[in-house]
Amino acid sequence: MSSKPTPNDIARMLDHSMLQPWLTEEDIRKGCAVAVKYNTAAVCARPGDMKLVTELLKGTDVKPCTVIGFPHGAHLTAVKVYEAEQAVLDGCRELDMVINIGRMKAGDYDFVENDIRAVAEAAHRGGAILKVIIETCYLTDGEKTKACQLSEAAGADFVKTSTGYGSHGATPEDVALMRAAVSGGVKVKAAGGMRTLDAILAVREAGADRCGVSATEAIMKEAFERL
Secondary structure: OOOOOOOHOOOOOOOOOOOOOOHHHHHHHHHHHHHHHHHOOOEEOOOOHHHHHHHHHHOOOOEEEEEEOOOOOOHHHHHHHHHHHHHHOOOOOOEEOOOHHHHHHOOOHHHHHHHHHHHHHHHHHHEEEEEOOOHHHHOHHHHHHHHHHHHHOOOEEEEEEOOOOOOOOOOOHHHHHHHHHOOOOOOEEEEEOOOHHHHHHHHHOOOOOEEEEHHHHHHHHHHHHHO
């Protein structure tokens, strides 16, 4: 993406992330207010927060989003499916699931694809979209490409770089690699470690459609000042 974005373009790329374990209900309320203020794409919060988040976002364009199999991806497939089904019942319209990273590293591609497919089907049955977190920090470039291809084959709507809880988060290089690995029908989300407007612009240029960030307020203030 080479055209200069507007602040609204930046806001609509952002999934305001509230996944830290210590956040209180008051923190969730304040975070949703930030997301609504700037009209971000989504609020991505912990599963137990989603009934509250859904209520707080009602009547806005900001989508309720939660995480599945987070952050390690090693949950049983049936547990991931249950999480997805419950999230949809709680009002989620977007789900970000973590692949089974160990199975991916071991080359058990049938397992990884079937694990993703089961969650994708649960999401889609409930009218939600699925973003698949491949956790790039633990994968080789070849494994990143393969994980993206498996995600697309399994019905993913997005591939996503990171949980934000691995050894590092998104890089423009990983975003470009992932963009090249999937068709135009699958979008790319960057997440982890992006706290400035320049970081967002770099992954946008590399092909990211969305960014998971907790520093939404700082990024948007910078966007209004500079763009």
